[in-house]
Amino acid sequence: MLTKIKELKEKHNAIILAHYYQEPEIQDMADFVGDSLELSRKAANTDADVILFCGVHFMAETAKIVNPGKKVVIPDMDAGCSLADSAPPKLFKKWVEKHPDHVVVSYINCSAEVKALSDIICTSANAKKVIESIPKDKKILFAPDRFLGKYVMKETGRDMVLWNGSCQVHEIFSEKELVKMKMKQPKAKVLAHPECDENILMHSDFIGSTSALINYVNSSDDTEFIIGTEPGVIHQMQKQNPKKEFFPLPNQNGCACNECPHMRLNTVEKIIDTLSSLKNEINLDEQTRIKALKPLNKMLEIV
Ligand code: 13P
Ligand code: SF4
Numbered sequence: 001m002l003t004k005i006k007e008l009k010e011k012h013n014a015i016i017l018a019h020y021y022q023e024p025e026i027q028d029m030a031d032f033v034g035d036s037l038e039l040s041r042k043a044a045n046t047d048a049d050v051i052l053f054c055g056v057h058f059m060a061e062t063a064k065i066v067n068p069g070k071k072v073v074i075p076d077m078d079a080g081c082s083l084a085d086s087a088p089p090k091l092f093k094k095w096v097e098k099h100p101d102h103v104v105v106s107y108i109n110c111s112a113e114v115k116a117l118s119d120i121i122c123t124s125a126n127a128k129k130v131i132e133s134i135p136k137d138k139k140i141l142f143a144p145d146r147f148l149g150k151y152v153m154k155e156t157g158r159d160m161v162l163w164n165g166s167c168q169v170h171e172i173f174s175e176k177e178l179v180k181m182k183m184k185q186p187k188a189k190v191l192a193h194p195e196c197d198e199n200i201l202m203h204s205d206f207i208g209s210t211s212a213l214i215n216y217v218n219s220s221d222d223t224e225f226i227i228g229t230e231p232g233v234i235h236q237m238q239k240q241n242p243k244k245e246f247f248p249l250p251n252q253n254g255c256a257c258n259e260c261p262h263m264r265l266n267t268v269e270k271i272i273d274t275l276s277s278l279k280n281e282i283n284l285d286e287q288t289r290i291k292a293l294k295p296l297n298k299m300l301e302i303v
Contacts, residue, residue: 001268002029008275014050016271017042017063020210021232021263022054026271030054033236035211036062036108037123041300043067052275056262057282058084061112064282065292066300072282075270079262081109083195086165087144089113095141099161102141103134106295109167110144112284116291118143121299124194125209127152131160133302147171151194151201169230169260170195177250178203181226185247191216192228192249200228200249217241230260 008014017039018030027033032042036059043051043063050071053060058081060074087106092114096104106118107127115121122130131152134140140158142149144165153160173196182190182203191213192204201207206216210233217225217237224245227234231248238246248256274280284292 012050015048016052018054021230024235035209037125056081060282075266079265082168083109102139104141112292118295121295167195172251174252175199188224188226190226
């Protein structure tokens, strides 16, 4: 399979970009693995002709927005995102119109149409910096993740009007299981993604994007970690730190198997199929793309 993928990549001058929530074997075969911010930068700067995006739809869409000359394909067109789905463009437009004197900040986990209606985009890696870049006298709308919004409000001391969206993976981590785990593994540091609810974040030793969590583990002298994000990151943590131990945080069903059902739709077989036929191409209305590029560029310029 790897030989076939290599042949197809050479044939089409293609690059494979993968998010940390992909299956381990996909992460291992990718040319680049990163968090949402790193992936959008990589997509903007690649000189490959084809970008095979192993992530979810809004990520592939972002790659197309920042690099329209490339063919962007995704292994499974149905790989969506509960956060992106929580902000339908029509409702979002009405919300923005209701708050005319606000700066509209959207988390990158949203559709191209929602990006096109925003003033600036952020990711979990730079949300704080993006909010801090907005003059203090400006009012702010933040969408679609209410948990990330709440966390950034706390961190920056800024008041924001929040859209009521959430990530179906991060919102169901269990505080009760976390407390039980901390009692069982008292030496373990708790690392969490800011898409988690406050009741998880308040028990955490470190909060950050997927890359920030991995970097934390790499530079820490601690040897045990409870991981409050999609367990795909544990593959990288374990690979880069074979002697350290990682405990995936269970969800409210008590199961330490809290994988993103959208991310995990991508498979090696679908990658081969997509690279063979170059199907599942992301195409955007040019007007929407140009409008969505502006707030994305604004983000890429400040951080
Ligand atoms: P980051 O890649 O910014 O850590 O976000 C995680 C996520 O949920 C992506 O969908
Ligand atoms: Fe969306 Fe959550 Fe899956 Fe990320 S983990 S793609 S935010 S549903």
